[in-house]
Amino acid sequence: MLKIRFLELYYKKNCSRFYYYNRLNLKYPTFLKFASYFCSMIEDKNQQRTPLSELGEFGLIDHLTKQFNIKQESTIKGIGDDAAVLNFNTNNTVISTDLLIEGVHFDLSYMPLKHLGYKAIIVNLSDIYAMNAEATQVTVSIAVSNRFTLEALEELYEGIALAAKIYNVDVVGGDTTSSTSGLVISVTALGSVDAKNEVYRNGAKSNDLLVVTGDLGAAYMGLQVLEREKEVFKVNSNNQPDLDGYTYLIERQLKPEARKDIRQLLKDLDVKPSSMIDVSDGLSSEIIHLCKQSDTGCDLYEDKIPLDPQVISTCEEFNIDSTTVALNGGEDYELLFTVSQDDFPKIKANPNFSIIGYMKEASAGVNLVTRADTQIPLKAQGWKNFED
Numbered sequence: 001m002l003k004i005r006f007l008e009l010y011y012k013k014n015c016s017r018f019y020y021y022n023r024l025n026l027k028y029p030t031f032l033k034f035a036s037y038f039c040s041m042i043e044d045k046n047q048q049r050t051p052l053s054e055l056g057e058f059g060l061i062d063h064l065t066k067q068f069n070i071k072q073e074s075t076i077k078g079i080g081d082d083a084a085v086l087n088f089n090t091n092n093t094v095i096s097t098d099l100l101i102e103g104v105h106f107d108l109s110y111m112p113l114k115h116l117g118y119k120a121i122i123v124n125l126s127d128i129y130a131m132n133a134e135a136t137q138v139t140v141s142i143a144v145s146n147r148f149t150l151e152a153l154e155e156l157y158e159g160i161a162l163a164a165k166i167y168n169v170d171v172v173g174g175d176t177t178s179s180t181s182g183l184v185i186s187v188t189a190l191g192s193v194d195a196k197n198e199v200y201r202n203g204a205k206s207n208d209l210l211v212v213t214g215d216l217g218a219a220y221m222g223l224q225v226l227e228r229e230k231e232v233f234k235v236n237s238n239n240q241p242d243l244d245g246y247t248y249l250i251e252r253q254l255k256p257e258a259r260k261d262i263r264q265l266l267k268d269l270d271v272k273p274s275s276m277i278d279v280s281d282g283l284s285s286e287i288i289h290l291c292k293q294s295d296t297g298c299d300l301y302e303d304k305i306p307l308d309p310q311v312i313s314t315c316e317e318f319n320i321d322s323t324t325v326a327l328n329g330g331e332d333y334e335l336l337f338t339v340s341q342d343d344f345p346k347i348k349a350n351p352n353f354s355i356i357g358y359m360k361e362a363s364a365g366v367n368l369v370t371r372a373d374t375q376i377p378l379k380a381q382g383w384k385n386f387e388d
C-alpha cells in the first residue's frame with residue numbers, strides 16, 4: 001500500500017519533532033498543531049476498518065454529522081431537515097461551489113484525508129472572502145466508493161470540522177452518495193455582506209494600484225517537493241521522505257489557509273477595493289480575469305511579486321524560474337485586489353500587502369514588466385519562461 005504508507009512514514013519519522021516544536025509554539029503554529037494532531041491519530045489508530053455497508057446511508061450521515069453544532073446567528077435550521085434555513089436580515093447572501101475529484105484535484109498518496117477535508121472547505125471560503133463577505137455556512141456533499149471505510153470518512157470529516165471551527169462557519173447540510181471509483185467532494189459556501197461593501201471583479205479603473213496579500217508560489221513548490229519524495233519512495237520504500245527545509249511549502253500545499261482577516265483589515269483601514277479575486281489558479285490568470293471583467297490593461301512588476309525565501313531557494317534547487325511559479329503555480333488562496341491611488345498611504349506600509357502593479361487602459365494590454373525592464377504579455381496558461 002504505497003499510497004497511505006508514503007505520508008504515514010513521513011509523519012511517523014517527524015512526530016517527535018512536531019510534538020516538540022508544537023510545544024515550543026515558535027513557528028508555523030497551525031501546521032504544527034495539525035501535524036501533531038495527525039501524528040497522535042496515526043499512532044493511536046486501531047486498525048479497525050469498518051465497511052460503509054455496516055452503517056447504511058442514514059447511519060453514515062448521522063455518524064459523520066452529529067459533531068456539528070450551530071454557531072452563526074444567521075443559521076436558523078442546520079442539518080436534519082429537508083433543507084437548511086438561513087436568515088441574513090438586510091445583508092446580501094453570497095454563494096460559491098467547488099467540486100473536487102480524486103485523481104484530478106487531489107492525490108491521496110500525499111494528501112491525508114484530514115488535510116483534504118480541511119482544504120475542501122478553505123478553497124470555498126476563499127471565494128467568499130474574495131467578495132469582501134463574511135463566510136457563514138457550508139454544505140458538504142460526498143460520493144464515495146466502497147474502497148473507503150468509516151474510519152477514512154471520519155478522518156475527512158475531522159478536517160472539515162476543524163476548518164469549520166477555525167473559520168467560524170456552520171456545516172448546515174450536504175448529500176451522501178456512492179461512487180463507482182474515486183472520492184468526490186463538493187462544498188458550497190455561503191456568506192453575508194452589506195450590499196455597499198460587495199467587491200466584484202469588474203470594478204478596476206485605469207491607474208488603480210494592483211495589490212496582493214501574503215506571498216505566492218509556495219503551494220506549487222510544496223507539490224513539487226512532495227512529488228519528488230514520492231518518486232524516491234517508489235524506488236525504495238526504505239527511503240524516508242526528506243522534507244526538512246520545505247516546511248512552509250508543504251504547509252501551504254497540504255494545509256492552506258484562506259484570508260479571513262483581510263476583510264476586517266480593509267475595513268479598519270477604511271479601504272474598499274475597486275475589484276477583487278482570490279488567487280487559486282495563479283497570479284497571471286487572476287490578473288487577466290480582473291482586466292477582462294473591468295475592461296482595463298495592467299502592468300505587473302516582476303520585482304514586486306512577493307516570494308518567500310523558501311520558494312526562492314527551492315526554485316533554484318529545482319531549476320525553475322520563481323516568477324513562472326508565482327504567475328502560474330496557483331493554489332495560493334491569497335487575495336488580489338485593486339485600490340484607488342488615493343488609498344496608497346493607507347496600505348503602503350502594511351506587511352500584509354504588496355503593491356505589484358498598476359491598472360492601465362485596456363489598449364495597453366496585460367503585461368509583465370521584467371527586472372530587465374522589458375514588457376512581456378501575460379498569458380493565462382502555457383506561459384513557461386521568458387524565451388517563449
Ligand code: ADP
Pocket residue numbers: 061065078079080081082083139140141142171172173174175176
Ligand atoms: P435528503 O434525502 O432530503 O437528501 P439526506 O438523508 O440526504 O436528505 O440528508 C439528511 C440530512 O443530512 C440533511 O440535512 C442533509 O443536508 C444532511 N447531509 C447529508 N449528507 C451530508 C454530508 N455528507 N455532510 C453534511 N450533511 C449531510
Ligand code: MG
Pocket residue numbers: 174175176
Ligand atoms: Mg440527500
